[in-house]
Amino acid sequence: MKEYQGNLIKMNSGLKNNQVSYSLKLEDEDIEMNHFLDKSISLVYQNRINCINCGKETKKSFGQGFCYQCFTTAPQADECVLRPDKCKAHLGISRDVAWSDSHCLQPHIVYLAVSGGLKVGVTRLSQVPARWVDQGATKAIKLCEAPNRHIAGVIEKYLMQSFGDKTNWKKMVTNGNVPDFDLMAEKKKAVELLPSELKRYVLSSDNEVFEFEYPVLKWPEKPQQENLDKNPEVNGVLKGIKGQYLLFGHQTVFNVRRFSGYAVKLKVE
Template identity: 35%
Template sequence: MSETNLTGTLTGTLSKMTSELIPGAEGQKSTVNYSLPVGDQLLPLNTLIGQKLSMEYLGEIFCCHCGRKTKKSFSQGFCYPCFRKLPQCDTCIMSPEKCHYFEGTCRDPEWGDKFCMTDHVVYLANSSGLKVGITRGTQIPTRWIDQGAVQAMPFIRVATRQQSGLIEAIFKEFINDRTNWRAMLKGPAEPLDLQQHAIELLDMNGSRIKALQEQFGLQAIQPMLGDMAGEASKPAVIEIDYPVEHYPVKVTSQSFDKKPLIEGILHGIKGQYLILDTGVINMRKHTAYQVTVSVG
């Protein structure tokens, strides 16, 4: 996939925006550089802020896995047959504590080996306030950027996705596991002491974490803070700044399903949302939609 400076139009199927975290100078936040995949082209977005962006849905959706034409997108870009058979569309993806790999019923054990039976982290983030989440170690910081987090920090490392889900299920009794996307798009969240919140969560749930360590092994579940961390060093809190010139006072959501032509002045990008003066649009939600994109 190659980058392009758009002078005319681009036509192709959409994918979620790609992002790169650019480290800031000492004492400065890191900033996000975004691009929008349209077919086999990458459209750099940061330089388009302040310009008019037009996106026209051409009425066709092509499955992001098999390429089959589909009337409706399932699970952000899949046709119904793929949604029913692929492991990345199974219910345990949204509820990892329900992983059934060890029961021998995984839809694709080889896929499970690669994506689920590998190191994950449990993290705290501040997007619309304090939240807990999980991700593969290889998805840091992409996962945090996709959620529009202004601060994020891993605080437990585990051996499998199921284990991360079991721990997340404990912590979400006390804090949110979801982002309030409307609040996130109204401006940066107030700073939080993520390290202190992590220590408090570990202290409150020490016996439950130890029970999981007894079940899966001490090395499988490794807290990175507080009394349970042993000699582990403190994880750093990542602070993230987004390319936004103007946040909306009122968040109005737009969708190609209701409005085939979406256009407006690009005011910024945060999470997987484009912020236009006419409303916001979740680009990840429209994965596999066939569109034409033009600037100016």
């Protein structure tokens, strides 16, 4: 039996060829999560949430791990994180100019990814391919490279109606009934939908299709989400990890990122 404790934070991913591995940092320990496959683990909520930005204790988590103060003032929780087209950093308007210089005003990629279904998304160039793994994508292709977050967001908005922009977590964690999309063909369709002034951002010669394989021994069929606010103890045999979800043998799944900032004890058989 091994025991760890600390505040939950998004797992880090590594890639070797197409194989995904995960590590979870609790206090100063980097825990290799793939080693826990087929083992009984338990996560026990310690009834304390610390803001992932300032570290202060907060009764409630806002925007996946922030205290209210940081949620309303920190650049990491600004509107443009979820709505890239709303980013105003290129106009000199942001919560923190230094932060937006190094985040919003950097090259961004618009991509198509298969994670549950086919979707369009935006990420900073330096976040490729980690962002795709965080979403549990099985495949992805780059569509466009834009000089900043705003332009990438405008391109994404053009494509949202045809491709959707959300990940269906149930489909993502069950890996079931997802058509084998031909991403090259889908990219062609997407490019045709763009108005001419946005076509210049298309990456027409970079058509690599990225593929990812997740450490999963058994897929859940009818998954239910664990919720530390309602049930402070999550127990089970770890059968897989995909995206930011731990998949348990008894059909429940736990979204690690959703509980960012929650203090837990992690015990492994």
